[in-house]
Amino acid sequence: MKVEDEEDLLYGESGSALKLNSMAEIAKRSKDAKSDWWRRMLQPIKPTYWLIVSRESGNLEIYSMPDLKLLYLVNNVGVGNQVLTDSMEFVPLNVNNQENSKLGIVTNCMPQANCPLAIEIAVFGLGYHGRRPILLIRTKNELSIYQAFRYVKGNLKLRFKKLNVLNMFDNYNRSEPEDLDIYDPYQM
Numbered sequence: 004m005k006v007e008d009e010e011d012l013l014y015g016e017s018g019s020a021l022k023l024n025s026m027a028e029i030a031k032r033s034k035d036a037k038s039d040w041w042r043r044m045l046q047p048i049k050p051t052y053w054l055i056v057s058r059e060s061g062n063l064e065i066y067s068m069p070d071l072k073l074l075y076l077v078n079n080v081g082v083g084n085q086v087l088t089d090s091m092e093f094v095p096l097n098v099n100n101q102e103n104s105k106l107g108i109v110t111n112c113m114p115q116a117n118c119p120l121a122i123e124i125a126v127f128g129l130g131y132h133g134r135r136p137i138l139l140i141r142t143k144n145e146l147s148i149y150q151a152f153r154y155v156k157g158n159l160k161l162r163f164k165k166l167n168v169l170n171m172f173d174n175y176n177r178s179e180p181e182d183l184d185i186y187d188p189y190q191m
Contacts, residue, residue, distance in 0.1 A: 048132065057121040063087070063140075065159070074158040081119035081142045087149060087163035092156055119143055138163050 052068035057080065065075035076090045119142040129135040136151040149163035 053126075055124060055126055057124050057140075059120065061118050061120060062090075063121065063124070075161065077163075079118050080140060081121045083119075083142075083145060083147050083165065085165045087138075087165075089157040089159065089162070091158060119145075 054066040054068055054071065056064045056066070058064065061079045061081055063075075063077040063080040064073055066072060067074050073091070077087045078090045080087065121140050121142055123139070123141040125139040127133070127137055129137055138149040138151065140147045140149070146168075148166045148168050150166055151161055151163055154160055154162040
């Protein structure tokens, strides 16, 4: 605060001019701080590459490229869970003997009974610059659509949430008609 007039020192300040000047300075400083918020959107994005594999055991695995390091594992991906979580973050703490650890590995890698297998998998980015990753998993009976979201735990700090969509394969009759002459396409 600068006081240049001697009368203001002797008799006090009027206050209104000082308040207006100080408020204008505060507004100017806050405007300068927020004026470059959009510049962070212009920073170049470094691309990363991933390999996504669905195994016959029902596991979905995500590897980083080019070092092929396993970073994400989902057990029984064809079941259609509401949230796909990283199974690598749930490591059992009491693995004392080697026989139990081998049994656990074999049990996790074997396909579960009545667990549908993923036939096709697709990952693509929607939105501005593809910043909304979508995971499509097609099994024999359904098409599941998952959206990726950030999560604080895990190697990739990532989880997938199932989106509510119309299930197109529920009413679809997979049996082929025996005789084409009798087949009526309007009867389902």
